[in-house]
Amino acid sequence: MAPSTNHAAFCPAPGKHLPFTVSPAPYTQPCAGELVIRTHALAVNPVDHMLPDFGTFMFTHIKYPAVFGFDVSGEVVEVGKGVTRFHVGDRVVGCAFGADKERNRNAEGGFQEYVVTMAEHTSPIPDSLSYEQAAVIPLGLSTAAAALFQKDQLALPYPPSNGAQAEEKKKKNETLLIWGGSTSVGSNAIQLATAAGYDVITTCSPRNNSYCQSLGAGACFDYNSPTCVADIAKAFQGKLCAGAVAIGNGGVDRCMDVLARTDQVKMKANRKRFIAMVSFTFPTPMPKSFVFPRFIAWMIYWNSAMAIKG
Numbered sequence: 536m537a538p539s540t541n542h543a544a545f546c547p548a549p550g551k552h553l554p555f556t557v558s559p560a561p562y563t564q565p566c567a568g569e570l571v572i573r574t575h576a577l578a579v580n581p582v583d584h585m586l587p588d589f590g591t592f593m594f595t596h597i598k599y600p601a602v603f604g605f606d607v608s609g610e611v612v613e614v615g616k617g618v619t620r621f622h623v624g625d626r627v628v629g630c631a632f633g634a635d636k637e638r639n640r641n642a643e644g645g646f647q648e649y650v651v652t653m654a655e656h657t658s659p660i661p662d663s664l665s666y667e668q669a670a671v672i673p674l675g676l677s678t679a680a681a682a683l684f685q686k687d688q689l690a691l692p693y694p695p696s697n698g699a700q701a702e703e704k705k706k707k708n709e710t711l712l713i714w715g716g717s718t719s720v721g722s723n724a725i726q727l728a729t730a731a732g733y734d735v736i737t738t739c740s741p742r743n744n745s746y747c748q749s750l751g752a753g754a755c756f757d758y759n760s761p762t763c764v765a766d767i768a769k770a771f772q773g774k775l776c777a778g779a780v781a782i783g784n785g786g787v788d789r790c791m792d793v794l795a796r797t798d799q800v801k802m803k804a805n806r807k808r809f810i811a812m813v814s815f816t817f818p819t820p821m822p823k824s825f826v827f828p829r830f831i832a833w834m835i836y837w838n839s840a841m842a843i844k845g
């Protein structure tokens with residue numbers, strides 16, 4: 536039975552993100568292909584503060600008061616027409632796309648008690664995972680997968696379905712650079728790339744070396760070291776580079792520097808020096824006044840610099 540009450544955390548207006556206002560919100564029944572999750576846990580991602588911070592000029596489609604939030608886990612309370620994979624009471628994790636331009640509705644915002652998700656963006660949770668553990672997966676995993684496998688990103692072949700093929704692929708000695716391996720996106724990217732048969736070179740703080748290696752990275756470099764770019768380029772000697780995933784402020788610039796070392800970084804035949812860009816490089820520190828013009832000026836400068844460098 537549909538619940539009679541729902542509460543959501545509303546962002547009242549762009550640029551005014553804290554505090555959110557918790558107040559009653561309508562309960563929305565699922566349309567075809569959708570389901571409703573009673574939230575048990577949610578995760579906060581960088582985009583959740585970027586949406587309200589830059590809402591006035593980067594996300595102009597959003598209607599306020601708005602319900603943000605992408606990552607949710609909980610139990611299914613209602614399924615829409617045509618949904619056969621899920622049943623009421625199932626433990627699930629999902630990505631809520633209410634802030635997406637195509638969806639653009641509060642019913643699909645994650646920061647509320649009852650969230651509508653699309654069945655294709657929802658997955659069952661195995662018994663071994665708690666709601667809290669599952670909630671951190673969706674956006675980080677899907678961002679990593681998009682960077683590695685989407686046609687307009689690195690377009691790498693998907694992980695093979697059987698281990699023997701993965702072993703075969705590994706023998707090709709192709710190596711991927713994942714800048715920012717200890718981030719949420721990077722942790723997912725290392726595991727996906729390793730499953731797809733690539734050797735991974737990554738960057739992180741030294742305290743996270745063993746963590747990244749436990750996920751599958753073959754070598755880790757400290758991104759704060761002044762010799763980081765040269766050290767990584769050297770590590771690529773004798774290997775074929777499959778491209779780079781740039782995560783974290785400044786990551787794209789540094790990945791370009793690594794791939795530009797043509798004498799050391801050898802690309803796979805017929806492959807350009809592709810970088811999947813997960814993070815924009817933001818000015819540091821962020822401007823506190825005249826944010827819009829200063830941010831635009833920064834973006835023009837940075838994009839021009841990248842175009843020249845590229």
Ligand SMILES: NC(=O)c1ccc[n+]([C@@H]2O[C@H](COP(=O)([O-])OP(=O)(O)OC[C@H]3O[C@@H](n4cnc5c(N)ncnc54)[C@H](OP(=O)(O)O)[C@@H]3O)[C@@H](O)[C@H]2O)c1
Nearest residue numbers: 580581674675678715717718719720739740743783784814
């Ligand atoms: N989370 C998502 O779903 C998502 C989706 C799309 C885009 N992004 C973008 O991806 C980036 C990472 O987000 P996240 O949520 O994955 O991060 P996160 O899990 O919060 O990562 C935090 C870690 O990032 C590392 N780090 C900090 N500054 C760095 C830098 N300049 N270069 C490389 N690593 C750095 C630090 O690792 P050490 O402790 O090892 O130094 C820090 O512990 C952000 O720019 C975000 O906007 C994230």
